Amino acid sequence: MSVLLEVKDLTAHYGDFQALFGVDLALKQRETLAIIGANGAGKTTLMRAITGIARVTAGTVTLDGGRIDQLNAPDILRAGISMVPEGRRLFPSLSVEENLLIGAHARKGSGFWNKGRVCELFPVLSERRHQPSTSLSGGQQQMVAIGRALMSNPSVLLCDELSLGLAPVVIREIYAAFPTIRESGTAIIVVEQDIGQALQVADTVHCMMEGRITLSGRPDELSREAIHDAYFGITHS
Amino acid sequence: MIWLDTLIQGLLLGGLYALFAAGLSLVFGIMRLVNLAHGDLIVLGAYLILGIGTALGLNPFVAALIALPLMFLLGWLLQTVLLNRVLGDDILPPLLVTFGLSVVIQNALLEQFTADSRRLPVGPIEAKSLAFGSVSVGVMPLITFASAILVILCLNWIFYRTAIGRAFRATSDDSVTAQLMGIRPRRVFALATGIALVVATIAALYLGARANFDPSIGPARLLYAFEAVIIGGLGSLWGTLIGGLIIGVAQAFGAALKLEWQILAGHVAFVLILLVRPRGLFPRAHD
Ligand SMILES: Nc1ncnc2c1ncn2[C@@H]1O[C@H](COP(=O)(O)OP(=O)(O)OP(=O)(O)O)[C@@H](O)[C@H]1O
Ligand SMILES: [Mg+2]
Numbered sequence: 001m002s003v004l005l006e007v008k009d010l011t012a013h014y015g016d017f018q019a020l021f022g023v024d025l026a027l028k029q030r031e032t033l034a035i036i037g038a039n040g041a042g043k044t045t046l047m048r049a050i051t052g053i054a055r056v057t058a059g060t061v062t063l064d065g066g067r068i069d070q071l072n073a074p075d076i077l078r079a080g081i082s083m084v085p086e087g088r089r090l091f092p093s094l095s096v097e098e099n100l101l102i103g104a105h106a107r108k109g110s111g112f113w114n115k116g117r118v119c120e121l122f123p124v125l126s127e128r129r130h131q132p133s134t135s136l137s138g139g140q141q142q143m144v145a146i147g148r149a150l151m152s153n154p155s156v157l158l159c160d161e162l163s164l165g166l167a168p169v170v171i172r173e174i175y176a177a178f179p180t181i182r183e184s185g186t187a188i189i190v191v192e193q194d195i196g197q198a199l200q201v202a203d204t205v206h207c208m209m210e211g212r213i214t215l216s217g218r219p220d221e222l223s224r225e226a227i228h229d230a231y232f233g234i235t236h237s
Numbered sequence: 238m239i240w241l242d243t244l245i246q247g248l249l250l251g252g253l254y255a256l257f258a259a260g261l262s263l264v265f266g267i268m269r270l271v272n273l274a275h276g277d278l279i280v281l282g283a284y285l286i287l288g289i290g291t292a293l294g295l296n297p298f299v300a301a302l303i304a305l306p307l308m309f310l311l312g313w314l315l316q317t318v319l320l321n322r323v324l325g326d327d328i329l330p331p332l333l334v335t336f337g338l339s340v341v342i343q344n345a346l347l348e349q350f351t352a353d354s355r356r357l358p359v360g361p362i363e364a365k366s367l368a369f370g371s372v373s374v375g376v377m378p379l380i381t382f383a384s385a386i387l388v389i390l391c392l393n394w395i396f397y398r399t400a401i402g403r404a405f406r407a408t409s410d411d412s413v414t415a416q417l418m419g420i421r422p423r424r425v426f427a428l429a430t431g432i433a434l435v436v437a438t439i440a441a442l443y444l445g446a447r448a449n450f451d452p453s454i455g456p457a458r459l460l461y462a463f464e465a466v467i468i469g470g471l472g473s474l475w476g477t478l479i480g481g482l483i484i485g486v487a488q489a490f491g492a493a494l495k496l497e498w499q500i501l502a503g504h505v506a507f508v509l510i511l512l513v514r515p516r517g518l519f520p521r522a523h524d
Contacts, residue, residue: 077416098403
Protein backbone atom coordinates (compact mmCIF):
# COMPACT_ATOMS: atom_id res chain seq x y z
CA MET A 1 0.00 0.00 0.00
CA SER A 2 1.13 3.56 -0.67
CA VAL A 3 2.81 5.77 1.88
CA LEU A 4 0.49 8.38 3.37
CA LEU A 5 2.70 10.22 5.83
CA GLU A 6 6.44 10.34 5.47
CA VAL A 7 8.90 11.85 7.91
CA LYS A 8 12.47 12.20 6.66
CA ASP A 9 15.56 13.11 8.62
CA LEU A 10 13.50 15.22 11.02
CA THR A 11 15.26 17.44 13.56
CA ALA A 12 13.62 19.57 16.24
CA HIS A 13 14.98 21.87 18.92
CA TYR A 14 13.73 23.57 22.06
CA GLY A 15 15.96 26.64 21.98
CA ASP A 16 19.49 25.24 21.93
CA PHE A 17 18.39 21.83 23.13
CA GLN A 18 18.10 19.29 20.34
CA ALA A 19 15.20 16.90 21.00
CA LEU A 20 15.03 15.00 17.68
CA PHE A 21 17.99 13.74 15.64
CA GLY A 22 17.13 12.81 12.06
CA VAL A 23 13.97 10.78 12.61
CA ASP A 24 12.61 8.77 9.66
CA LEU A 25 9.12 7.35 9.60
CA ALA A 26 6.63 6.12 7.04
CA LEU A 27 2.96 5.52 7.64
CA LYS A 28 0.99 3.66 5.02
CA GLN A 29 -2.65 4.06 4.19
CA ARG A 30 -4.83 2.42 6.87
CA GLU A 31 -1.79 1.38 8.87
CA THR A 32 -1.49 1.64 12.65
CA LEU A 33 1.95 2.48 13.86
CA ALA A 34 3.12 2.52 17.46
CA ILE A 35 5.98 4.53 18.90
CA ILE A 36 7.30 3.39 22.23
CA GLY A 37 10.08 4.77 24.37
CA ALA A 38 11.00 5.84 27.86
CA ASN A 39 10.29 9.26 29.39
CA GLY A 40 12.06 12.03 27.54
CA ALA A 41 12.76 9.92 24.45
CA GLY A 42 11.21 12.58 22.22
CA LYS A 43 7.90 10.91 21.35
CA THR A 44 5.77 13.92 22.17
CA THR A 45 8.22 16.21 20.42
CA LEU A 46 7.88 14.12 17.28
CA MET A 47 4.07 14.37 17.46
CA ARG A 48 4.29 18.11 18.06
CA ALA A 49 6.69 18.53 15.15
CA ILE A 50 4.37 16.64 12.79
CA THR A 51 1.35 18.71 13.88
CA GLY A 52 3.19 22.01 13.61
CA ILE A 53 3.28 22.93 17.28
CA ALA A 54 7.00 22.31 17.66
CA ARG A 55 9.16 23.94 15.03
CA VAL A 56 10.94 21.62 12.62
CA THR A 57 14.58 22.71 12.28
CA ALA A 58 15.58 20.27 9.53
CA GLY A 59 14.14 17.44 7.51
CA THR A 60 10.78 17.06 5.83
CA VAL A 61 7.28 15.85 6.53
CA THR A 62 5.07 14.96 3.58
CA LEU A 63 1.43 13.99 3.58
CA ASP A 64 0.05 12.41 0.42
CA GLY A 65 3.14 13.62 -1.40
CA GLY A 66 2.80 17.28 -0.32
CA ARG A 67 5.26 18.98 2.03
CA ILE A 68 3.64 20.08 5.29
CA ASP A 69 6.64 20.73 7.54
CA GLN A 70 6.57 24.48 7.05
CA LEU A 71 2.82 24.85 7.55
CA ASN A 72 1.37 26.13 10.81
CA ALA A 73 -0.73 23.94 13.07
CA PRO A 74 -4.19 25.03 11.84
CA ASP A 75 -3.16 24.36 8.24
CA ILE A 76 -1.71 20.95 9.07
CA LEU A 77 -5.04 20.05 10.70
CA ARG A 78 -6.78 21.13 7.51
CA ALA A 79 -4.35 19.03 5.50
CA GLY A 80 -5.70 16.02 7.40
CA ILE A 81 -3.62 15.33 10.51
CA SER A 82 -5.39 15.43 13.84
CA MET A 83 -3.97 14.80 17.29
CA VAL A 84 -5.13 13.58 20.67
CA PRO A 85 -2.55 15.52 22.69
CA GLU A 86 -0.67 14.21 25.69
CA GLY A 87 -2.71 14.92 28.83
CA ARG A 88 -5.95 15.15 26.78
CA ARG A 89 -6.15 18.95 26.97
CA LEU A 90 -9.91 19.33 26.79
CA PHE A 91 -11.21 22.89 26.87
CA PRO A 92 -12.50 23.42 30.41
CA SER A 93 -14.99 26.17 29.51
CA LEU A 94 -16.62 23.95 26.91
CA SER A 95 -19.17 21.24 27.58
CA VAL A 96 -18.55 17.69 26.39
CA GLU A 97 -20.63 18.32 23.28
CA GLU A 98 -18.88 21.62 22.56
CA ASN A 99 -15.50 19.93 22.89
CA LEU A 100 -16.60 17.51 20.20
CA LEU A 101 -18.02 20.25 17.99
CA ILE A 102 -14.87 22.36 18.20
CA GLY A 103 -13.04 19.40 16.70
CA ALA A 104 -15.06 20.02 13.54
CA HIS A 105 -14.24 23.74 13.51
CA ALA A 106 -12.22 23.56 10.30
CA ARG A 107 -14.14 20.76 8.64
CA LYS A 108 -15.55 21.32 5.20
CA GLY A 109 -18.05 18.91 3.76
CA SER A 110 -18.91 15.61 5.35
CA GLY A 111 -17.07 12.46 6.26
CA PHE A 112 -17.55 9.32 8.28
CA TRP A 113 -17.13 10.98 11.67
CA ASN A 114 -19.71 13.28 13.16
CA LYS A 115 -21.18 13.80 16.62
CA GLY A 116 -23.57 10.88 16.22
CA ARG A 117 -20.84 8.44 15.16
CA VAL A 118 -18.56 9.51 18.00
CA CYS A 119 -21.38 8.98 20.46
CA GLU A 120 -22.00 5.51 19.01
CA LEU A 121 -18.32 4.78 19.53
CA PHE A 122 -18.40 6.05 23.13
CA PRO A 123 -22.05 5.90 24.26
CA VAL A 124 -21.31 7.42 27.65
CA LEU A 125 -20.51 10.74 25.96
CA SER A 126 -24.02 11.17 24.71
CA GLU A 127 -25.39 10.87 28.26
CA ARG A 128 -22.87 13.42 29.46
CA ARG A 129 -22.96 15.78 26.52
CA HIS A 130 -24.22 18.83 28.42
CA GLN A 131 -21.82 18.45 31.33
CA PRO A 132 -18.66 20.49 31.64
CA SER A 133 -15.77 18.44 30.29
CA THR A 134 -13.97 18.84 33.61
CA SER A 135 -16.67 16.83 35.39
CA LEU A 136 -15.82 13.60 33.55
CA SER A 137 -13.53 10.81 34.73
CA GLY A 138 -10.08 10.51 33.19
CA GLY A 139 -11.17 7.72 30.86
CA GLN A 140 -14.26 9.61 29.73
CA GLN A 141 -12.15 12.70 29.12
CA GLN A 142 -9.83 10.61 26.96
CA MET A 143 -12.87 9.46 24.97
CA VAL A 144 -13.85 13.10 24.42
CA ALA A 145 -10.31 13.90 23.30
CA ILE A 146 -10.36 11.04 20.79
CA GLY A 147 -13.82 11.98 19.58
CA ARG A 148 -12.79 15.61 19.25
CA ALA A 149 -9.79 14.62 17.11
CA LEU A 150 -11.97 12.39 14.91
CA MET A 151 -14.51 15.14 14.27
CA SER A 152 -12.24 16.70 11.64
CA ASN A 153 -12.26 13.39 9.71
CA PRO A 154 -8.48 13.19 9.60
CA SER A 155 -6.58 10.93 7.26
CA VAL A 156 -3.99 10.53 10.02
CA LEU A 157 -4.82 10.36 13.72
CA LEU A 158 -2.01 10.85 16.24
CA CYS A 159 -2.61 9.62 19.79
CA ASP A 160 -0.08 10.67 22.43
CA GLU A 161 -0.15 8.35 25.48
CA LEU A 162 -3.83 7.47 25.63
CA SER A 163 -3.19 5.20 28.60
CA LEU A 164 -1.56 7.87 30.75
CA GLY A 165 -2.98 7.77 34.27
CA LEU A 166 -5.79 5.33 33.43
CA ALA A 167 -6.65 2.00 35.01
CA PRO A 168 -6.00 -1.13 32.84
CA VAL A 169 -9.71 -1.82 32.41
CA VAL A 170 -10.29 1.71 31.17
CA ILE A 171 -7.33 1.48 28.80
CA ARG A 172 -8.83 -1.67 27.30
CA GLU A 173 -12.16 0.07 26.90
CA ILE A 174 -10.51 2.91 25.00
CA TYR A 175 -8.43 0.68 22.75
CA ALA A 176 -11.58 -1.30 21.99
CA ALA A 177 -12.57 1.68 19.84
CA PHE A 178 -9.57 1.24 17.55
CA PRO A 179 -10.98 -1.33 15.14
CA THR A 180 -13.85 1.03 14.30
CA ILE A 181 -11.46 3.95 13.85
CA ARG A 182 -9.29 1.86 11.53
CA GLU A 183 -12.29 0.72 9.54
CA SER A 184 -13.24 4.34 8.98
CA GLY A 185 -10.09 4.55 6.87
CA THR A 186 -7.94 6.58 9.22
CA ALA A 187 -4.27 5.74 9.58
CA ILE A 188 -3.12 5.92 13.19
CA ILE A 189 0.08 6.61 15.11
CA VAL A 190 -0.06 5.78 18.80
CA VAL A 191 2.60 6.85 21.24
CA GLU A 192 2.64 4.52 24.22
CA GLN A 193 4.71 3.70 27.25
CA ASP A 194 2.50 0.67 27.72
CA ILE A 195 4.51 -1.69 25.48
CA GLY A 196 2.01 -4.53 25.67
CA GLN A 197 -0.80 -2.31 24.48
CA ALA A 198 1.35 -0.94 21.67
CA LEU A 199 2.32 -4.39 20.41
CA GLN A 200 -1.30 -5.48 20.44
CA VAL A 201 -2.71 -2.62 18.44
CA ALA A 202 0.07 -1.84 15.95
CA ASP A 203 1.06 -3.15 12.53
CA THR A 204 4.51 -1.61 12.94
CA VAL A 205 6.40 -0.59 16.07
CA HIS A 206 9.17 1.99 16.37
CA CYS A 207 11.20 2.33 19.50
CA MET A 208 12.64 5.75 20.34
CA MET A 209 15.52 6.69 22.58
CA GLU A 210 17.17 10.04 23.10
CA GLY A 211 15.60 11.62 20.05
CA ARG A 212 16.31 8.77 17.63
CA ILE A 213 14.46 5.72 16.39
CA THR A 214 16.56 2.81 17.56
CA LEU A 215 14.45 -0.17 16.54
CA SER A 216 11.62 -0.79 14.09
CA GLY A 217 9.65 -3.81 12.98
CA ARG A 218 6.43 -5.75 13.02
CA PRO A 219 5.32 -6.78 16.51
CA ASP A 220 5.68 -10.48 15.65
CA GLU A 221 9.23 -9.97 14.36
CA LEU A 222 10.52 -8.15 17.41
CA SER A 223 11.65 -10.16 20.37
CA ARG A 224 10.85 -8.95 23.87
CA GLU A 225 14.56 -8.73 24.51
CA ALA A 226 15.26 -6.53 21.51
CA ILE A 227 12.45 -4.16 22.52
CA HIS A 228 13.60 -4.15 26.10
CA ASP A 229 17.13 -3.28 25.04
CA ALA A 230 16.06 -0.55 22.64
CA TYR A 231 13.75 0.88 25.27
CA PHE A 232 16.32 1.04 28.02
CA GLY A 233 19.34 1.65 25.84
CA ILE A 234 21.22 -1.53 26.71
CA THR A 235 23.64 -2.73 24.07
CA HIS A 236 25.01 -6.24 24.10
CA SER A 237 28.62 -6.49 23.11
CA MET B 238 -39.10 58.97 46.98
CA ILE B 239 -35.95 60.98 46.38
CA TRP B 240 -34.00 57.79 47.10
CA LEU B 241 -35.94 55.78 44.58
CA ASP B 242 -35.32 58.52 42.06
CA THR B 243 -31.62 58.49 42.86
CA LEU B 244 -31.48 54.71 42.55
CA ILE B 245 -33.11 54.81 39.14
CA GLN B 246 -30.85 57.60 37.89
CA GLY B 247 -27.90 55.59 39.18
CA LEU B 248 -28.98 52.41 37.41
CA LEU B 249 -29.47 54.31 34.17
CA LEU B 250 -26.03 55.89 34.47
CA GLY B 251 -24.67 52.43 35.23
CA GLY B 252 -26.05 51.19 31.93
CA LEU B 253 -23.76 53.66 30.16
CA TYR B 254 -20.80 52.48 32.21
CA ALA B 255 -21.63 48.89 31.35
CA LEU B 256 -21.51 49.86 27.69
CA PHE B 257 -18.10 51.43 28.23
CA ALA B 258 -16.98 48.24 29.90
CA ALA B 259 -18.48 45.49 27.74
CA GLY B 260 -15.88 45.70 24.97
CA LEU B 261 -13.06 45.82 27.48
CA SER B 262 -14.49 42.78 29.24
CA LEU B 263 -14.85 40.82 26.00
CA VAL B 264 -11.28 41.48 24.92
CA PHE B 265 -9.87 40.72 28.32
CA GLY B 266 -11.93 37.54 28.58
CA ILE B 267 -10.64 36.21 25.28
CA MET B 268 -7.02 37.31 25.07
CA ARG B 269 -6.10 38.58 28.55
CA LEU B 270 -5.34 41.92 27.01
CA VAL B 271 -6.03 45.10 28.94
CA ASN B 272 -6.63 47.73 26.32
CA LEU B 273 -5.60 51.03 27.91
CA ALA B 274 -6.80 52.86 24.79
CA HIS B 275 -10.38 51.59 25.14
CA GLY B 276 -11.67 54.91 26.53
CA ASP B 277 -9.96 56.85 23.76
CA LEU B 278 -11.36 54.50 21.15
CA ILE B 279 -14.84 55.29 22.51
CA VAL B 280 -14.09 59.00 22.18
CA LEU B 281 -12.77 58.37 18.68
CA GLY B 282 -16.06 56.62 17.93
CA ALA B 283 -17.97 59.68 19.15
CA TYR B 284 -15.98 61.95 16.82
CA LEU B 285 -16.51 59.53 13.96
CA ILE B 286 -20.28 59.64 14.51
CA LEU B 287 -20.12 63.42 14.76
CA GLY B 288 -18.04 63.65 11.59
CA ILE B 289 -20.29 61.34 9.57
CA GLY B 290 -23.40 63.11 10.89
CA THR B 291 -22.06 66.55 10.01
CA ALA B 292 -20.68 65.59 6.61
CA LEU B 293 -23.80 63.75 5.44
CA GLY B 294 -26.34 65.75 7.42
CA LEU B 295 -27.52 62.68 9.31
CA ASN B 296 -28.98 62.19 12.75
CA PRO B 297 -26.34 60.69 15.09
CA PHE B 298 -28.34 57.46 15.38
CA VAL B 299 -28.14 56.99 11.62
CA ALA B 300 -24.53 58.14 11.51
CA ALA B 301 -23.71 55.53 14.15
CA LEU B 302 -25.03 52.80 11.86
CA ILE B 303 -22.40 53.84 9.32
CA ALA B 304 -19.73 54.16 12.01
CA LEU B 305 -20.32 50.62 13.32
CA PRO B 306 -18.76 48.67 10.42
CA LEU B 307 -15.96 51.24 10.12
CA MET B 308 -15.08 50.78 13.77
CA PHE B 309 -15.26 47.01 13.38
CA LEU B 310 -12.74 47.30 10.57
CA LEU B 311 -10.55 49.57 12.69
CA GLY B 312 -10.62 47.00 15.50
CA TRP B 313 -9.77 44.19 13.12
CA LEU B 314 -6.84 46.15 11.67
CA LEU B 315 -5.64 47.34 15.06
CA GLN B 316 -5.47 43.78 16.31
CA THR B 317 -3.94 42.36 13.13
CA VAL B 318 -1.36 45.04 12.49
CA LEU B 319 -0.43 46.02 16.03
CA LEU B 320 -1.78 44.10 19.01
CA ASN B 321 -1.24 40.54 17.72
CA ARG B 322 2.44 41.34 17.43
CA VAL B 323 2.82 42.22 21.09
CA LEU B 324 0.56 39.58 22.68
CA GLY B 325 2.52 36.91 24.48
CA ASP B 326 3.40 35.51 27.85
CA ASP B 327 4.65 38.89 29.02
CA ILE B 328 1.76 41.23 29.86
CA LEU B 329 3.88 44.39 29.81
CA PRO B 330 4.32 44.95 26.02
CA PRO B 331 0.56 45.09 25.28
CA LEU B 332 0.07 47.50 28.18
CA LEU B 333 2.80 49.79 26.87
CA VAL B 334 1.52 49.62 23.30
CA THR B 335 -2.10 50.35 24.21
CA PHE B 336 -0.94 53.15 26.51
CA GLY B 337 0.98 54.61 23.58
CA LEU B 338 -2.05 54.17 21.37
CA SER B 339 -4.12 56.08 23.90
CA VAL B 340 -1.72 59.01 23.71
CA VAL B 341 -1.65 58.89 19.92
CA ILE B 342 -5.45 58.87 19.61
CA GLN B 343 -5.84 61.78 22.06
CA ASN B 344 -3.30 63.89 20.22
CA ALA B 345 -4.64 63.06 16.79
CA LEU B 346 -8.15 64.04 17.92
CA LEU B 347 -6.80 67.22 19.46
CA GLU B 348 -5.03 68.09 16.23
CA GLN B 349 -8.09 67.38 14.14
CA PHE B 350 -10.92 68.64 16.31
CA THR B 351 -9.25 71.03 18.83
CA ALA B 352 -9.90 70.82 22.56
CA ASP B 353 -13.41 72.30 22.28
CA SER B 354 -16.23 70.32 23.85
CA ARG B 355 -18.59 68.76 21.40
CA ARG B 356 -21.92 67.01 21.63
CA LEU B 357 -23.90 64.73 19.37
CA PRO B 358 -27.08 66.56 18.31
CA VAL B 359 -29.67 63.82 18.77
CA GLY B 360 -32.53 66.31 18.55
CA PRO B 361 -35.74 66.64 20.58
CA ILE B 362 -35.53 63.12 22.01
CA GLU B 363 -32.80 64.44 24.30
CA ALA B 364 -35.26 66.45 26.39
CA LYS B 365 -38.05 63.86 26.44
CA SER B 366 -38.90 61.98 29.59
CA LEU B 367 -41.47 59.53 30.83
CA ALA B 368 -43.21 59.76 34.18
CA PHE B 369 -43.58 56.61 36.27
CA GLY B 370 -45.68 57.74 39.22
CA SER B 371 -43.63 60.40 40.92
CA VAL B 372 -40.40 59.39 39.20
CA SER B 373 -39.54 60.92 35.88
CA VAL B 374 -37.09 59.12 33.64
CA GLY B 375 -35.31 60.55 30.63
CA VAL B 376 -35.93 58.72 27.37
CA MET B 377 -32.28 58.82 26.30
CA PRO B 378 -30.99 57.27 29.57
CA LEU B 379 -33.72 54.64 29.22
CA ILE B 380 -32.63 53.80 25.67
CA THR B 381 -29.02 53.70 26.85
CA PHE B 382 -29.92 51.27 29.60
CA ALA B 383 -31.94 49.05 27.25
CA SER B 384 -29.06 49.09 24.78
CA ALA B 385 -26.65 47.97 27.49
CA ILE B 386 -28.85 45.00 28.34
CA LEU B 387 -29.26 44.17 24.68
CA VAL B 388 -25.53 44.40 24.04
CA ILE B 389 -24.74 42.08 26.95
CA LEU B 390 -27.44 39.65 25.76
CA CYS B 391 -25.99 39.68 22.26
CA LEU B 392 -22.43 39.21 23.42
CA ASN B 393 -23.50 36.33 25.66
CA TRP B 394 -25.35 34.76 22.79
CA ILE B 395 -22.28 35.04 20.56
CA PHE B 396 -20.05 33.75 23.31
CA TYR B 397 -22.13 30.76 24.41
CA ARG B 398 -24.37 29.87 21.49
CA THR B 399 -22.36 30.26 18.28
CA ALA B 400 -19.44 28.48 16.66
CA ILE B 401 -17.35 31.62 16.76
CA GLY B 402 -18.09 32.00 20.48
CA ARG B 403 -16.98 28.41 20.99
CA ALA B 404 -13.74 29.29 19.23
CA PHE B 405 -13.41 32.39 21.45
CA ARG B 406 -13.71 30.29 24.60
CA ALA B 407 -11.46 27.50 23.35
CA THR B 408 -8.75 29.98 22.35
CA SER B 409 -9.01 31.69 25.71
CA ASP B 410 -8.71 28.33 27.51
CA ASP B 411 -5.72 27.01 25.58
CA SER B 412 -4.56 28.67 22.40
CA VAL B 413 -2.08 25.92 21.46
CA THR B 414 -4.68 23.16 21.59
CA ALA B 415 -7.11 25.48 19.81
CA GLN B 416 -4.66 25.55 16.89
CA LEU B 417 -4.79 21.76 16.81
CA MET B 418 -8.52 22.18 16.12
CA GLY B 419 -7.74 24.36 13.10
CA ILE B 420 -8.49 27.60 14.95
CA ARG B 421 -6.28 30.58 14.06
CA PRO B 422 -5.94 32.52 17.31
CA ARG B 423 -4.85 35.74 15.62
CA ARG B 424 -8.00 35.81 13.52
CA VAL B 425 -10.10 35.03 16.57
CA PHE B 426 -8.46 37.95 18.37
CA ALA B 427 -8.99 40.27 15.41
CA LEU B 428 -12.67 39.38 15.32
CA ALA B 429 -12.97 39.92 19.08
CA THR B 430 -11.40 43.37 18.92
CA GLY B 431 -13.63 44.22 15.96
CA ILE B 432 -16.69 43.29 18.01
CA ALA B 433 -15.33 45.20 21.01
CA LEU B 434 -15.09 48.34 18.89
CA VAL B 435 -18.62 47.86 17.62
CA VAL B 436 -19.74 47.90 21.24
CA ALA B 437 -17.46 50.89 21.88
CA THR B 438 -19.24 52.74 19.06
CA ILE B 439 -22.62 52.08 20.66
CA ALA B 440 -21.17 53.41 23.91
CA ALA B 441 -19.82 56.42 22.02
CA LEU B 442 -23.26 57.27 20.65
CA TYR B 443 -24.80 57.46 24.11
CA LEU B 444 -21.78 59.11 25.65
CA GLY B 445 -21.83 61.87 23.07
CA ALA B 446 -25.58 62.29 23.25
CA ARG B 447 -25.66 62.50 27.02
CA ALA B 448 -22.78 64.83 27.77
CA ASN B 449 -20.11 66.97 26.21
CA PHE B 450 -16.94 65.27 25.10
CA ASP B 451 -13.50 66.42 24.08
CA PRO B 452 -10.33 64.54 23.10
CA SER B 453 -9.08 64.22 26.68
CA ILE B 454 -11.97 62.43 28.40
CA GLY B 455 -11.06 58.88 27.31
CA PRO B 456 -8.93 57.81 30.27
CA ALA B 457 -11.65 58.69 32.80
CA ARG B 458 -14.17 56.56 30.85
CA LEU B 459 -11.60 53.78 30.81
CA LEU B 460 -11.32 53.98 34.58
CA TYR B 461 -15.06 53.53 35.14
CA ALA B 462 -15.12 50.72 32.62
CA PHE B 463 -12.18 49.06 34.24
CA GLU B 464 -13.79 49.25 37.67
CA ALA B 465 -16.99 47.75 36.29
CA VAL B 466 -15.11 44.83 34.72
CA ILE B 467 -13.15 44.12 37.90
CA ILE B 468 -16.15 44.38 40.23
CA GLY B 469 -18.07 41.99 37.99
CA GLY B 470 -15.28 39.44 37.85
CA LEU B 471 -12.81 39.26 34.98
CA GLY B 472 -14.29 37.56 31.94
CA SER B 473 -17.95 37.60 33.04
CA LEU B 474 -20.17 39.72 30.79
CA TRP B 475 -23.18 39.74 33.13
CA GLY B 476 -20.74 40.57 35.92
CA THR B 477 -19.59 43.55 33.89
CA LEU B 478 -23.19 44.77 33.57
CA ILE B 479 -23.74 44.44 37.32
CA GLY B 480 -20.38 46.12 37.93
CA GLY B 481 -21.40 49.07 35.75
CA LEU B 482 -24.72 49.37 37.57
CA ILE B 483 -23.00 49.35 40.95
CA ILE B 484 -20.62 52.14 39.94
CA GLY B 485 -23.53 54.13 38.50
CA VAL B 486 -25.71 53.73 41.60
CA ALA B 487 -22.81 54.56 43.93
CA GLN B 488 -22.09 57.72 41.95
CA ALA B 489 -25.73 58.75 41.99
CA PHE B 490 -26.03 58.34 45.73
CA GLY B 491 -22.70 60.08 46.27
CA ALA B 492 -23.93 63.01 44.21
CA ALA B 493 -27.23 63.07 46.07
CA LEU B 494 -25.40 63.46 49.36
CA LYS B 495 -22.97 66.05 48.09
CA LEU B 496 -22.39 66.93 44.48
CA GLU B 497 -18.60 66.72 44.77
CA TRP B 498 -18.84 63.16 46.04
CA GLN B 499 -20.20 61.67 42.84
CA ILE B 500 -16.94 60.36 41.36
CA LEU B 501 -15.43 59.56 44.74
CA ALA B 502 -18.43 57.42 45.74
CA GLY B 503 -17.98 55.27 42.64
CA HIS B 504 -14.34 54.61 43.47
CA VAL B 505 -15.19 53.91 47.13
CA ALA B 506 -17.78 51.32 46.09
CA PHE B 507 -15.16 49.73 43.85
CA VAL B 508 -12.64 49.46 46.69
CA LEU B 509 -15.23 48.16 49.17
CA ILE B 510 -16.39 45.39 46.85
CA LEU B 511 -12.85 44.34 46.11
CA LEU B 512 -12.13 44.16 49.84
CA VAL B 513 -15.00 41.74 50.30
CA ARG B 514 -14.66 39.87 46.98
CA PRO B 515 -11.08 40.24 45.72
CA ARG B 516 -11.86 38.33 42.49
CA GLY B 517 -15.05 40.28 41.83
CA LEU B 518 -18.67 39.20 42.12
CA PHE B 519 -18.77 36.55 39.39
CA PRO B 520 -15.25 35.21 38.87
CA ARG B 521 -14.68 32.50 36.31
CA ALA B 522 -14.37 29.04 37.80
CA HIS B 523 -11.13 28.14 36.06
CA ASP B 524 -8.38 30.68 35.67
N1 LIG C 1 8.98 22.74 26.11
C1 LIG C 1 10.20 22.17 26.24
N2 LIG C 1 11.29 22.95 26.43
C2 LIG C 1 12.51 22.39 26.55
N3 LIG C 1 12.75 21.09 26.50
C3 LIG C 1 11.71 20.27 26.32
C4 LIG C 1 10.38 20.77 26.18
N4 LIG C 1 9.55 19.72 26.01
C5 LIG C 1 10.32 18.62 26.05
N5 LIG C 1 11.61 18.94 26.23
C6 LIG C 1 12.74 18.00 26.28
O1 LIG C 1 12.78 17.27 25.08
C7 LIG C 1 13.05 15.91 25.33
C8 LIG C 1 11.97 15.05 24.73
O2 LIG C 1 10.75 15.31 25.42
P1 LIG C 1 9.36 14.67 25.00
O3 LIG C 1 8.32 15.32 25.78
O4 LIG C 1 9.27 14.68 23.54
O5 LIG C 1 9.56 13.17 25.50
P2 LIG C 1 8.51 12.00 25.56
O6 LIG C 1 9.14 10.85 24.88
O7 LIG C 1 7.20 12.42 25.08
O8 LIG C 1 8.46 11.71 27.11
P3 LIG C 1 7.21 11.22 28.01
O9 LIG C 1 7.11 9.76 27.82
O10 LIG C 1 7.64 11.58 29.39
O11 LIG C 1 6.01 11.97 27.57
C9 LIG C 1 13.19 15.75 26.83
O12 LIG C 1 14.55 15.75 27.15
C10 LIG C 1 12.53 16.98 27.38
O13 LIG C 1 13.16 17.37 28.58
MG1 LIG D 1 5.34 12.54 25.87
